[in-house]
Amino acid sequence: MRFVFTKRLSVVLGLTLAAFSFGLGGIAQPVVAQDGMVLDKYVVLMRHGVRPQTSLKEIEPLSSKPWLQWNTPDGQLTPHGAEAVAQLAKWESSMLRQRGLLPEKGCPAPGAAFGWANGSVKRTIDTGNVMLETMFPGCGLTVGFNKVDESDGVDSLYAPSDTKLGAIDTEKAKAAILDAAGGDLEKTRARAASLMKELDGILDCCAVSLCDKADPTKACTLSERPWAIKVKEAKGEKPASVEVVGPLKEAGTVVQVFLLQYANGFPAEQVGFGRTPKADDIIRLSELRQMKYDVSVRVPYLAARDGSNILNQLLLAVAADPAAGAVTDGPPNAKYTLFTGSDTQQSEIGAILGLHWHIPPYVDDETPPTGTLAFERLHDAAGKAFVRMSFIAPSLDQIRAASPLDGNNPPLQGAVALPGCEDQAIKGACPLDRFLAITRAKLDMTAVGPQNYRSPFKS
Numbered sequence: 001m002r003f004v005f006t007k008r009l010s011v012v013l014g015l016t017l018a019a020f021s022f023g024l025g026g027i028a029q030p031v032v033a034q035d036g037m038v039l040d041k042y043v044v045l046m047r048h049g050v051r052p053q054t055s056l057k058e059i060e061p062l063s064s065k066p067w068l069q070w071n072t073p074d075g076q077l078t079p080h081g082a083e084a085v086a087q088l089a090k091w092e093s094s095m096l097r098q099r100g101l102l103p104e105k106g107c108p109a110p111g112a113a114f115g116w117a118n119g120s121v122k123r124t125i126d127t128g129n130v131m132l133e134t135m136f137p138g139c140g141l142t143v144g145f146n147k148v149d150e151s152d153g154v155d156s157l158y159a160p161s162d163t164k165l166g167a168i169d170t171e172k173a174k175a176a177i178l179d180a181a182g183g184d185l186e187k188t189r190a191r192a193a194s195l196m197k198e199l200d201g202i203l204d205c206c207a208v209s210l211c212d213k214a215d216p217t218k219a220c221t222l223s224e225r226p227w228a229i230k231v232k233e234a235k236g237e238k239p240a241s242v243e244v245v246g247p248l249k250e251a252g253t254v255v256q257v258f259l260l261q262y263a264n265g266f267p268a269e270q271v272g273f274g275r276t277p278k279a280d281d282i283i284r285l286s287e288l289r290q291m292k293y294d295v296s297v298r299v300p301y302l303a304a305r306d307g308s309n310i311l312n313q314l315l316l317a318v319a320a321d322p323a324a325g326a327v328t329d330g331p332p333n334a335k336y337t338l339f340t341g342s343d344t345q346q347s348e349i350g351a352i353l354g355l356h357w358h359i360p361p362y363v364d365d366e367t368p369p370t371g372t373l374a375f376e377r378l379h380d381a382a383g384k385a386f387v388r389m390s391f392i393a394p395s396l397d398q399i400r401a402a403s404p405l406d407g408n409n410p411p412l413q414g415a416v417a418l419p420g421c422e423d424q425a426i427k428g429a430c431p432l433d434r435f436l437a438i439t440r441a442k443l444d445m446t447a448v449g450p451q452n453y454r455s456p457f458k459s
Helices: 055-061 079-100 122-135 170-180 185-203 247-263 279-285 289-293 300-319 341-354 396-401 432-442
Strands: 038-047 113-117 228-232 241-245 336-343 372-378 385-393 412-416 427-430
Touching: 038 122, 038 300, 038 341, 038 427, 055 113, 055 247, 079 122, 079 241, 079 396, 113 122, 170 228, 170 241, 170 300, 185 241, 185 247, 185 279, 185 289, 241 247, 247 279, 247 289, 247 396, 279 289, 279 396, 300 341, 300 432, 336 341, 341 372, 385 432, 427 432
Parallel strands: 038 336, 113 336
Antiparallel strands: 038 372, 228 241, 372 385, 385 412, 385 427
16 A cells, blocks of 8 residues: 555645634624635535446456445445535535635525536436535525437536547547557556456456456456557547556456445445455555556546546636626636536546645545545735645545544545646645646647536436
């Protein structure tokens, strides 16, 4: 395991929370944090809560043993997952009220809170609604989302590379993947070898149905199955795709399923076929998923084609002056803006901007269920605007227990530095003009399209 530190930090590298400070009449007054800055806006991209595997049929052949059975359909937010989301929502609401962004109690002012989800994935809609309903009980707030064409099931805001908007050049994609792998997929295979061997022992891979397709002269194990870069050419409205297929892709999926089993609270003897009963075991194996992402969603070219659209909306939200009222471009100019999506978008944004986060005992750049990439817009005593980023996520055991989160038991929090702003940053906060100059230059504007928030669909 890469990390040994387990202490939960409520203050990490400049991520500071202020004490309660309320004025007369119970109205929240601006609260100055320890670094002398006031929070003006809070814009977040949150991963959905705990779900089962997205396709049991897909992973069944990867073990000769029967897989754990969930009571929730594949890919949907579980009841336990919703409970863990609610615990994070309570902490987030309390934190924002303490910092003066939201009123001490009751509903936010009209337009002060806004949520938008991936319209193609019900778990993100459900997660967003749990967040808003818990943060603002009785206020009637729900997330909006785009209507998805039933023919392709794609929300182009969150997955433009699955549409013509973010279509990729297959030759550029192949070259970019090989470059990310160090020039040869065998280098990635060598990095993964010891963990793949451990995973083989857990899975007793593979099922007869998969072994029948393998070379009968070789042992049928996951790690010995062939690796390849697979190209699917464009067909009709479906754009081309390029991906690394084989054991690393499958291993990344499997270890995430183990993490989700653990996070959902299944008995230890059932998690990972009873062979990964502890959080440390899960986290160690999760390195395989990070290696998978290194040659997929975190490949800069692929990330820019698929992640620029949602990143553009986040930047528009951060850029809008909270005192300017309504805006004509980007999401509504709310004090609290919530986008619910998946770890894919979070990892893509990390790749586009060169971001990294450290929230031990998770591996670096991990994106757990309910993990949140947060953008704080602040101003100093002179009125100058800044942006500070952080990554926030409950620990694996906090999610597993759906533990109450508060000042004494906070989620994990790590500051996220923006490369290129080191010389101007003040305690992790980058001047707004510098922040926008750096981040907007990283967008692939040919993969960015307009987004209409005026007629949202509601669940």
